[in-house]
Structures are given as C-alpha cells and as structure tokens.
Amino acid sequence: MHSNPFVALMFITVLAFFIPIIFHRLPRVDLPIVIGEILAGVIIGKSGFDLLEMSEILDFLAEFGFAYLMFLAGLELNFELITQFSRGTSWRETVLQPLPIAIIIFLFTFLLALIGSYGLQLLGAINNPLIMGLILSTTSLGLVAPVLKGQDLLSSEYGQLLLVAASIADFATLLLLTVVITAKDQGLTQELLLIPVLLIIFGIVAVAVYSLSRINILKQIVDELSHATAQIRVRGAFSLMVVWVVLAETLGVELILGAFLAGALAKITARKSPEVAIEKLDAIGYGFFIPIFFFMVGAELDLSAIVESPDAIVLIPELLILAYLVKLVPTLLMQSKFGWRNTVAGGFLLSSRLSLIIAASALALEIGAITPAVEADIILVAVITSTASPLLFNRVYHREKLDVRRGLIIVGTDQLTELLARRINTVSPDVTVLSSSVSHYEALEQAPGHVIFADKFDAAALEQAGAAKAKSMIVLTQDYGKLCDICKLATEQYEIPMVVARVADTSFIPMLKAMGVKVVQPALATAMALEGALRYPTAFDMLSHEIPDIDIVETVLQNPAFTNTPLRRLQLPGNALILSIKRDETVIIPQGNTILNKGDHLALIGHPDAIADTMAVMAKPGGAVGHV
Incomplete structure (x- = not known):
C-alpha cells in the first residue's frame, strides 16, 4: 500500500497508455477502450491485487472525470436534429418522423423496463424497481453515433432516427434519474422544484449564448484567442462545466444534470466553431480525467459480492435479457419503414449501454437504492452489451443498394x-x-x-x-x-x-x-x-483554365474512408490538394488536424488527372484511400 497519491495515479496513467495499444492489436474484435479501463481497474483494485490506495485526491479526480464524462455526453447532443419536426400529410406520416417515433420508443422502453423491474422485485432480486427501470432505459449515445458513422448511416433517415432515439433516451433518463434520486435521497421536499428552475435557467442561458455566438466581433475575438497559450474555447468549456456543476449542487440537484446541461450549452456555442476545439476537449477528457473514473469504477467493483451471492449470479442473465428485450420490442415500431432485419439491428444498437448506466448505478449505490452486488451485475451487463451490441448491429444490418446520381x-x-x-x-x-x-x-x-x-x-x-x-x-x-x-x-x-x-x-x-x-x-x-480578373489574376487564370495542367473543381465527399482521419494523414492521388471545405453554412480553411465529414463540399486543386482520380475515390462509398 502506498501513501503517495501519485503512485496510484502512476498505475492508472501507465495502464491507460497501454490499454488502447493492446485493444488495437486484438484481432477482429472492436472493443470500447473503457471496457479495458474497467477491467484494468478490477485487476489493480480490491477485487484483484489491491494495488490502489484510495485517497481524497484520487476520489476528486474520479468525480471530476465523472462530471467531465457527463459534460461530453451533453456535447454529443444534436438539438437541431432532436427538434427537427414537420407535420406530414397524414397522422401516420407525422408519427413516423424521427422525433415522434423516438419519444414513443423511449416511453415504451421505460414502460417495459418498469414492468420487468417490478418482476425482479417480486423475485426478491432488487429493492427499487423505479430506479432499476430508469437504469435499464439508458442507451449509449457515445457508442451509437460512431457505429452509425462507421456504416456511413449518420445522414440517412434510418441513422437519424436511431441518433434521435439515443439522444432522447440519454436526456430523458438523465433528467428522470436526477428527479428520482433527489427524491429518494432528500425526500419530497421543495428542493425537487429547483430542478425545473435549473432547466429554466438553462433555457434562458441557451438563448443568450446562441445570440452571443452570432456576434461577429465576439467570434473574431474568440478565434484570435483560440491558439497558443490562450486556448479560450477550452478555458470557456471548463469554466462553463464547473459553473453548472456548482449551480446544480447549490440547488440540491445531482451534478450529472448540471454537467450534462453545460455540455449541451457548449454544443450550442460550438455549433459553428472549428472541430479542433471539440477535439481538444475530447483529448483532455479521454486522455486523462475519464480513464481515472472508469479505473476507479473497476477498482471499487466488488466481484466477491457476486461470487458469494447465488441471487446476484442469477440476476446477471435476467438483467441481460431485460436489457435487450426493453429495446428490441419498442423498435418494432420502425418495421413498416425499414423492414424486419434493419429494425432488429436498430434494436440491438440501442441496447448498447456504457457511460450513463455505470454513472447511474454508482449514484444508485451511493443512496442505497441498490446493493454492491447489483451494481457489479449492472456494470457486467454494460460491459457485455457495449461489446456485443455493435457487433450484432454490424452483423444484422442490411444495406440497401442505392442508385448513385451522375451526369x-x-x-x-x-x-x-x-x-x-x-x-x-x-x-x-x-x-x-x-x-x-x-x-x-x-x-x-x-x-x-x-x-x-x-x-x-x-x-x-x-x-x-x-x-x-x-x-x-x-x-x-x-x-x-x-x-x-x-x-x-x-x-x-x-x-x-x-x-x-x-x-x-x-x-x-x-x-x-x-x-x-x-x-x-x-x-x-x-x-x-x-473584377476577379483585375483583383485575383492568378486565381482567375486557373479558374478559366488559362494555366495549363491546373484545375479547380468542387466535389461532395461520400466515401467514409476519408472521415475520422486528420488531413495530414490522408494521401490524395497525384498532386491534388484541398483548398477549402464547406460544411453546412461554414467555410473551413483546411489544416493538418482538420477532420473531414461525409457530405462536405470540397474545393480541389491539382492536375486534371489527379483531380479526376480524387473525385472518383471521394464519390465512391467504401472506396480505398491512402494514409501516410
């Protein structure tokens, strides 16, 4: 045992460095890194070699990592997507839009989870069916989005529906968990009324932040201070998160809601900000603070409570069956629009649970709503579903052949x-x-x-x-x-x-x-x-083909092989270069760290042959791309 907290931190940071490398080398298995962090925590924690001595410093870093995880969860929300709604020509057409059907799927999921949890209570497996019902209603938006992106489905109607469903599940369960846990911990007091107050404050601040983010002078100042030692966007994000965590705790509300709402506010301000700002926040979180939280989850996991309790062992398959059942049955509402196979695939993907379910179980344990053995069971279910669900989705999902427009x-x-x-x-x-x-x-x-x-x-x-x-x-x-x-x-x-x-x-x-x-x-x-010939003669000559062997064209990126990779690592054919990127209404000047998204409008310059080859590979979904 070590009294120096830096020794415990050394174990965590060294293992956190090697785990992604090990998981990357695992053949044919694409496991979330956080699973490795939890397992490593089990090995060095009290259920393993007991190498970590708990300290106030480590506990604070883990709690901060927990808050930061909820902050990044809020940053993943797409409010434009969630609120996108238009009345159809018939009630059926209206209901089958992403937002209404996502709400119906969540309500149906919660109802089934509640029924299943009351069944577990009758069997004597749990004590609080309401909290367990909410825990089982969670979905991992952080897993759903990357899987859909990997299948090039984010912009499709199918992908949009699953994204909205995951976002609604995350936000609604987080809000309801906050209400229920606050009521359980403090009783039906006036402090429950402070949760709507927090939401009202969020709405007012969101409108103000959105308005301020559109002021050109402020945008220019922020852009100028976003580099070198200033890093104003990162500083602003951290201060925003801490302010909302403090505000939530001052109002007697769980910090997870405050951190989540802070992430949602940061998303509003970063709507038209360079992606590099969000990348920096991800790097800080997943590079240091969040691994500490997951390591501590594993370190404090009491596997002996499962081994010593036959009821806890039996509860694992029961929870696992319920976890899939409460998601698969409601998604059958999608069948008329997407067919049986893709409906089942969507149900499997929405069954993946990771960050939120672990956070919820930790809070439930803290207020005595579940036992350590039940918490361990929930974490094992999270590990299994987050591993199996993306694999099942990729196995079951059937891609329809699309007619490619040309000419x-x-x-x-x-x-x-x-x-x-x-x-x-x-x-x-x-x-x-x-x-x-x-x-x-x-x-x-x-x-x-x-x-x-x-x-x-x-x-x-x-x-x-x-x-x-x-x-x-x-x-x-x-x-x-x-x-x-x-x-x-x-x-x-x-x-x-x-x-x-x-x-x-x-x-x-x-x-x-x-x-x-x-x-x-x-x-x-x-x-x-x-005017162009007068002010920009060289560019005018290139655009009018007066300069031989140089061409400038625009193309739309359709090939997912070009996404999720910094430009400096992409090798375009010949001497082709990307001049600019138009994304939605924003024009981005490409840099080495810039990440391309599917649907980006790219201005290309280079030799006509290189341009033709580049356009061909960018327009072809699934085409190969070179990396350096």
Missing part, C-alpha cells in the same frame, strides 16, 4: 451551350444537352456529350434526358415562365440535387431561390468575372 443536363441551347459543354466535359464527361432548336441541335452534334432534340421541355423530355438519375442541371432557356416550370420539375419531381438557372429578369429570382435553384444573373456574373 449533367443542359436545358436550352444558344451560343454559350457548346462552350459550356466542352468545358464541363473535361471534368465530368457525362453531359446531356436538351435542345428545342433544329439549327442548334445540328451544330451541337459534334460537341462532346449526348444531344437530344425535343419539341418542348416537358416531363417527357426531361425523362428522356435522364433527369431521374441526373446529379445536376443547368437551365439556359430565355422563356422565363418555361424556365420556372423546368426548375420545378427538376427540384420537386426528379429531386435533382443541383439546379442552376441563368436569369436576367430579377422578378423571377425569389421564386427560383425558394425552389432551391442557384441563380446566375448574366450582367452580375460578367461584372464579377471582370
């Missing part, structure tokens, strides 16, 4: 069409020109691509041109009434992702923009081109 359609012909077709053909050879002029049609027969003659530009003509599978369309006709009809067909009936229209009459622009059409005004475009 450009140019509608309308004039003196610009042939030049446009030739220029675009250098980077996108699949060009179709739709012409209603006999003379233009004959002149364009020698141009690159496919030329189709049509008496009128209607749905039949667009269908013949391949609008159902086209990736983009340019509309050049000068009959603006007809142009609006074509754009409406393209965006609504054929759902073409990118539609560009040339329009000189400004009265038509609002209507076209409402359809999602990119509008080019000839006079303004000419003025911008002249």
Whole structure:
C-alpha cells in the first residue's frame, strides 16, 4: 500500500497508455477502450491485487472525470436534429418522423423496463424497481453515433432516427434519474422544484449564448484567442462545466444534470466553431480525467459480492435479457419503414449501454437504492452489451443498394451551350444537352456529350434526358415562365440535387431561390468575372483554365474512408490538394488536424488527372484511400 497519491495515479496513467495499444492489436474484435479501463481497474483494485490506495485526491479526480464524462455526453447532443419536426400529410406520416417515433420508443422502453423491474422485485432480486427501470432505459449515445458513422448511416433517415432515439433516451433518463434520486435521497421536499428552475435557467442561458455566438466581433475575438497559450474555447468549456456543476449542487440537484446541461450549452456555442476545439476537449477528457473514473469504477467493483451471492449470479442473465428485450420490442415500431432485419439491428444498437448506466448505478449505490452486488451485475451487463451490441448491429444490418446520381443536363441551347459543354466535359464527361432548336441541335452534334432534340421541355423530355438519375442541371432557356416550370420539375419531381438557372429578369429570382435553384444573373456574373480578373489574376487564370495542367473543381465527399482521419494523414492521388471545405453554412480553411465529414463540399486543386482520380475515390462509398 502506498501513501503517495501519485503512485496510484502512476498505475492508472501507465495502464491507460497501454490499454488502447493492446485493444488495437486484438484481432477482429472492436472493443470500447473503457471496457479495458474497467477491467484494468478490477485487476489493480480490491477485487484483484489491491494495488490502489484510495485517497481524497484520487476520489476528486474520479468525480471530476465523472462530471467531465457527463459534460461530453451533453456535447454529443444534436438539438437541431432532436427538434427537427414537420407535420406530414397524414397522422401516420407525422408519427413516423424521427422525433415522434423516438419519444414513443423511449416511453415504451421505460414502460417495459418498469414492468420487468417490478418482476425482479417480486423475485426478491432488487429493492427499487423505479430506479432499476430508469437504469435499464439508458442507451449509449457515445457508442451509437460512431457505429452509425462507421456504416456511413449518420445522414440517412434510418441513422437519424436511431441518433434521435439515443439522444432522447440519454436526456430523458438523465433528467428522470436526477428527479428520482433527489427524491429518494432528500425526500419530497421543495428542493425537487429547483430542478425545473435549473432547466429554466438553462433555457434562458441557451438563448443568450446562441445570440452571443452570432456576434461577429465576439467570434473574431474568440478565434484570435483560440491558439497558443490562450486556448479560450477550452478555458470557456471548463469554466462553463464547473459553473453548472456548482449551480446544480447549490440547488440540491445531482451534478450529472448540471454537467450534462453545460455540455449541451457548449454544443450550442460550438455549433459553428472549428472541430479542433471539440477535439481538444475530447483529448483532455479521454486522455486523462475519464480513464481515472472508469479505473476507479473497476477498482471499487466488488466481484466477491457476486461470487458469494447465488441471487446476484442469477440476476446477471435476467438483467441481460431485460436489457435487450426493453429495446428490441419498442423498435418494432420502425418495421413498416425499414423492414424486419434493419429494425432488429436498430434494436440491438440501442441496447448498447456504457457511460450513463455505470454513472447511474454508482449514484444508485451511493443512496442505497441498490446493493454492491447489483451494481457489479449492472456494470457486467454494460460491459457485455457495449461489446456485443455493435457487433450484432454490424452483423444484422442490411444495406440497401442505392442508385448513385451522375451526369449533367443542359436545358436550352444558344451560343454559350457548346462552350459550356466542352468545358464541363473535361471534368465530368457525362453531359446531356436538351435542345428545342433544329439549327442548334445540328451544330451541337459534334460537341462532346449526348444531344437530344425535343419539341418542348416537358416531363417527357426531361425523362428522356435522364433527369431521374441526373446529379445536376443547368437551365439556359430565355422563356422565363418555361424556365420556372423546368426548375420545378427538376427540384420537386426528379429531386435533382443541383439546379442552376441563368436569369436576367430579377422578378423571377425569389421564386427560383425558394425552389432551391442557384441563380446566375448574366450582367452580375460578367461584372464579377471582370473584377476577379483585375483583383485575383492568378486565381482567375486557373479558374478559366488559362494555366495549363491546373484545375479547380468542387466535389461532395461520400466515401467514409476519408472521415475520422486528420488531413495530414490522408494521401490524395497525384498532386491534388484541398483548398477549402464547406460544411453546412461554414467555410473551413483546411489544416493538418482538420477532420473531414461525409457530405462536405470540397474545393480541389491539382492536375486534371489527379483531380479526376480524387473525385472518383471521394464519390465512391467504401472506396480505398491512402494514409501516410
């Protein structure tokens, strides 16, 4: 036994360094690192070699790691996704949207978990069915999101539903656990009313923080102070977490709710911040504080309480069956939309439990709601589900084959069409020109691509041109009434992702923009081109192909192999480079630590061959990518 707390900290930090390396080398098994930390804690703790001497310093670091874990859980919430809702054309269409169905799944899950927990109470296995019901209702959002990302499902309707369901489960169980544990610990006192007060304060502060985050001067100051020794974003995140933990404890509320709400506030402020800020917070948490918490969970785990109690041994399979049953049955509501196989796969994934269930069991033990043996059983269930559930999901999930859109359609012909077709053909050879002029049609027969003659530009003509599978369309006709009809067909009936229209009459622009059409005004475009040639001559030469063997294009990232890896480790074909990244409404200047996301719009520069190869591999889901 050692009196120096640094000795205990040495054991934890050294093991925390080697565990990811060991787990990385395990063949064919993708286990969460925290499982290794818990197991290592068991080995060096009181159920193992008893090498750790508990101290106030170690207890504080573990509690801080616990709070930081809840802070990062709040940081994972996507409020835009959770609140995204629109009324459908029928009640069925409305209910099957992500938010309503996620709420129904959680309520059904909690009901089943409560029934199962009362059954366990009748068998004499537990004492508090309400807290056990909430514990069984948890889901690990921290596991659900990476698994969906690995399958390239985050942006799909299926992935969005599972993400919302996991987010609702995390937030609702955390809130209800706070209420129940506070009532159990302090009784039905006026302090219970302080929980809504905390939520009201959160709402007010969230609105204020969101408004402040949009002020350009403040954004500029924060950007300037986010480097070197200032690191203002990291300092702000830590101060935010501590303030909310102190506020929660002052109001007599569990610190987990305060830390969680602080993470949600940080998410609001970081909505348009560089990802590197969130990466730094993850690095600090998962690099030091959070491993200490999980090590201490393992170190204090009393396995002898299980071994010495036959009831505790029997409880393990009972809890495991309930853990899967309460998630699999409610997710059957998804069957009509996603089929049996993917519905079951979603149920398996939502059954994964890790951080929150361990935190909840620790709090339940602290107030005497469960015994040490039951806590040990819950942690073993967390270890099993967090290991097995992602593997079961990947095994059961069936990916539907998707039709990949490709090609450009140019509608309308004039003196610009042939030049446009030739220029675009250098980077996108699949060009179709739709012409209603006999003379233009004959002149364009020698141009690159496919030329189709049509008496009128209607749905039949667009269908013949391949609008159902086209990736983009340019509309050049000068009959603006007809142009609006074509754009409406393209965006609504054929759902073409990118539609560009040339329009000189400004009265038509609002209507076209409402359809999602990119509008080019000839006079303004000419003025911008002249200004560009004057102010940025080199860039203008590259964009106009005046510099040989240099091309600049934009592409959308679809290949998940390019995600989750810093740019400095990605090896693009040839001399291709990424100039800029557009994500949602934010333009990111790439750096070595920048991480790409699926759906990013990337501006590429390089030799035309290298650009073509890069675009091909980025647009191909599952394509290989080189790393350095």
